[in-house]
Amino acid sequence: MSPSLVVPDLIRDRWPLGRSGRPAVPAFAGTTLLAGIALLMALLAAPVAAQDSLPPAPYAYQQLDDPKLEAQAQALMQTLRCLKCQSQSIADSDAPMAGDMRHQVRSRLMAGDRPEEIRDWLIDRYGDYVSYEPRVTSATWPLFALPLVLFVVALLVVARRLRKRA
Amino acid sequence: MKRLRWGLWAVVAVFAALLALFALQLSRPKDDFVQSAMIGKPVPEFALPAAVEIRPGLSSADLADGRPKLLNIFASWCVPCAAEAPYLAELERQGATIVAVAIRDRPEDVAAFLERYGNPFARIGADDKSEVQFLIGSSGVPETFVVDGKGVIRHQHIGDIRESDVPKLLEKLREAGE
Numbered sequence: 001m002s003p004s005l006v007v008p009d010l011i012r013d014r015w016p017l018g019r020s021g022r023p024a025v026p027a028f029a030g031t032t033l034l035a036g037i038a039l040l041m042a043l044l045a046a047p048v049a050a051q052d053s054l055p056p057a058p059y060a061y062q063q064l065d066d067p068k069l070e071a072q073a074q075a076l077m078q079t080l081r082c083l084k085c086q087s088q089s090i091a092d093s094d095a096p097m098a099g100d101m102r103h104q105v106r107s108r109l110m111a112g113d114r115p116e117e118i119r120d121w122l123i124d125r126y127g128d129y130v131s132y133e134p135r136v137t138s139a140t141w142p143l144f145a146l147p148l149v150l151f152v153v154a155l156l157v158v159a160r161r162l163r164k165r166a
Numbered sequence: 167m168k169r170l171r172w173g174l175w176a177v178v179a180v181f182a183a184l185l186a187l188f189a190l191q192l193s194r195p196k197d198d199f200v201q202s203a204m205i206g207k208p209v210p211e212f213a214l215p216a217a218v219e220i221r222p223g224l225s226s227a228d229l230a231d232g233r234p235k236l237l238n239i240f241a242s243w244c245v246p247c248a249a250e251a252p253y254l255a256e257l258e259r260q261g262a263t264i265v266a267v268a269i270r271d272r273p274e275d276v277a278a279f280l281e282r283y284g285n286p287f288a289r290i291g292a293d294d295k296s297e298v299q300f301l302i303g304s305s306g307v308p309e310t311f312v313v314d315g316k317g318v319i320r321h322q323h324i325g326d327i328r329e330s331d332v333p334k335l336l337e338k339l340r341e342a343g344e
Contacts, residue, residue: 052241052243052269052270052271053243053271053272053275054270054271054272054294057294057295057296083200083305083306084305084306086198086200096270096296097296097299097305097306100270100295100296100297100299100300101296101300103295104297104300122300123203124203124204125202125203125204125300125301125302125303126200126202126203126303126305127200127201127203129200130200
């Protein structure tokens with residue numbers, strides 16, 4: 001894949017030229033000359049592969065001094081979705097946006113917010129999707145109610161059968 | 167015995183209904199976009215310093231100055247942001263006021279980006295920690311918000327603006343001005 005083939009995909013998917021945008025380099029491309037050229041091109045391509053040039057936010061990778069607060073931060077970050085890489089939590093993701101979200105979580109905890117307040121703050125902006133923790137809402141209650149209903153039905157069926165047999 | 171058979175058919179029917187539901191949902195195209203939950207709400211208070219020397223910074227007060235605006239979330243390192251540049255220019259040419267927030271960007275990079283792709287922005291705020299992005303429920307770059315004269319978010323366009331999106335955004339902007 002050459003970089004020029006990668007770009008249309010990136011445009012469609014709204015991805016910056018990120019880690020995955022780095023062109024695969026044929027390491028043994030026939031002659032050493034070709035390999036040398038390919039290597040040179042890969043080196044030239046490296047600066048393009050940077051997502052952004054700013055350093056991460058202060059608390060993106062820096063733990064909080066208070067171990068109790070940091071434990072709260074970790075627990076919360078494990079259950080918040082990274083919006084850029086949506087199958088990862090912000091604790092798992094190295095996307096710059098996930099780093100900025102971790103900074104938000106840690107600095108808000110330091111400012112005295114409770115973890116659930118921070119989760120609600122994000123849900124207010126992105127909807128339930130941003131949280132991995134299931135919530136009982138008007139849309140999700142059947143998921144919680146159905147197992148109970150099935151259990152009761154099963155109990156009734158068993159009870160009837162036992163009564164018939166007796 | 168007759169009743170048991172009815173029961174079995176009911177189980178089969180429920181199973182078939184489930185299969186149909188799965189088939190329907192699986193055949194739908196995947197939608198990765200996370201819509202902002204802030205549409206219809208006022209832009210929260212913020213004040214960003216200028217991202218480049220040639221344009222002032224951006225604050226929530228600027229968004230509530232009585233005139234509807236487009237708020238473009240972009241970055242110089244974002245490829246689709248370059249792709250949408252001609253259509254932002256077209257929107258500006260057709261009378262839209264466009265203000266912008268540059269996400270995690272360096273002044274010299276923003277300046278070079280504007281030099282290369284044009285500058286349709288009246289104001290550009292520098293959002294080094296994605297804070298304003300979180301405030302308005304934006305989940306990536308580029309995104310474009312329609313904000314009315316009172317500073318209320320009226321519409322969110324996710325992804326790069328294409329030619330076909332220009333009339334729609336102008337229409338949303340007109341609606342926001344009513």
